[in-house]
Amino acid sequence: MPELPEVETVVQELKARLTGKTITGVEADFLSCLETPPENYRRAVCGRRIHEIFRRGKYICFELDQGPVFTVHLRMTGKLLFQLPEGERKHLRLSWCFADGSGLHFLDVRKFGRVRLWPGRSALLPKLGPEPLDPQTIVTALTSGGKRAVKALLLDQHVLAGIGNIYADESLFLSGIHPSQPIDRLSRARCRKLANSVVGILQSAIANMGTTLSDYRTTRNENGRHGDFLQAYGRTGLPCLHCGTPLQRAVIASRSSHFCPRCQKIR
DNA sequence: AACAGCACCTGTAGGC
């Protein structure tokens, strides 16, 4: 389940390895992963040099010379790998070939991942909210959230771009806020605490190259190490690391939510 | 406006 830290890890590796390379071919094994007609996509990218690779929310963005950008969204089970592992050929959806003979492979068990072409950087992903990497941006985004549950806001990519279920639960646990807490009844101080938790969690997960629970891998097919540090997500029934109360699981904002019923009360 | 439900998919875990 790649969220901001996982995508950031992938982008840093792609940047180091692929910037400046020229795309010579695209081989699609699963045409539906292209949201742009295949011929248009090929025409736009083949023969072009990769100018810059960057991240926006959970999107991986490849900016090519002369303007066009294509985005890759990994959704739940997508991976970008420099080498295609034997035995995973079954899940290969798309490959890019480069002028130096190297390649990049997009694998995706569940076929949810998508590749899309955009005319340029200025028109990219217009509905996406701001990056949740500085506390003031987060406070501002959350405080315009009406009466909604705080977890619904954290997960809404139009409000903040990049947070998914794992880091939403971790941030709420760290700041002692119940996922169902209505945002308009959250004090300014607790909102700031949440914002600081979000930034801290995301930065620490980036430093650990993300969280591998099942499918996520780096471009070198390595696991992220942040799974060892999760304090709430996936710990249903295990003791809270602050007070020892067994953690609970409930469906909130249509997602499984993991929280401590004692440390995270609605106030 | 906010939210629920569903579709998209497949692998895995659990029950029987």
Next chain:
DNA sequence: TGCCTACAGGTGCTGT
């Protein structure tokens, strides 16, 4: 062992 079902969750859509 094997069959069946529920479940995992990011995004975008429809309906209420």
